[in-house]
Amino acid sequence: MSPGEFRQRNGGIERRFTGAERRMIGRLADGVVTALADDPDSAVTRRLLPNAYPDDAEASKEFADAVRDRLAEAKTEGAQRLTDDLQAAPNGLLHLDEQGAVVWLKALGDLRLALAERIGLDEVMRDVRTPQGLIYAWLTWLQGSLVEALDPD
DSSP states (O other), X not given: OOSSSOEEEXXXXXXXXXXXXXXXXXXXXXXXXHHHHHOTTSHHHHHHSOOSOTTOHHHHHHHIIIIIHHHHHHHHHHHHXXXXXXXXXXXXXXEEOHHHHHHHHHHHHHHHHHHHHHHOHHHHHXXXXXXXXXXXXXXXXXXXXXXXXHOOO
C-alpha cells in the first residue's frame, strides 16, 4: 500500500504514512497538546474550546465548569493518539479499527482548527499554495479520505 487515501482493508482502515507525514502530524499534534496544557487563554485553545454561551456569562461559566476539563482532556488524548499510533505503525502502515478511526477524525479536525487559527484561514483561502495552506489542504483531504473509508456508500 502506497501513501494516499485511507482504505478499508484487513478488517479495518489502513493508510501508509511517509516519514515526513508522520513528523508533520506529530508536530501539529504536539502543538495542540501544548496549547491546551500551557495556555488556556491562547487563540488556539479558545478555538478548540469555544465559549458555549458568549452572551450569557453565568451559563458560560457553568458549562465551562461542567465540561471544559473533560473536553480538553479528550482533545489532548486524541492528539496524543495520532502521535502514538504513527510511532507504532510498522513502516508507516497505520491500521485502525472503527473506534480508532473516529478518534482520528476528531483529532484531525482539531489539528485543522489549530492550524487555521495560527495562520489565519482567510490567508489560506486567498492562496492555498503557501506552505501552511498546503498543509491545511492536505489535512482536509486526509480527514475526508478517512470519512470516505468509514462510510464508503
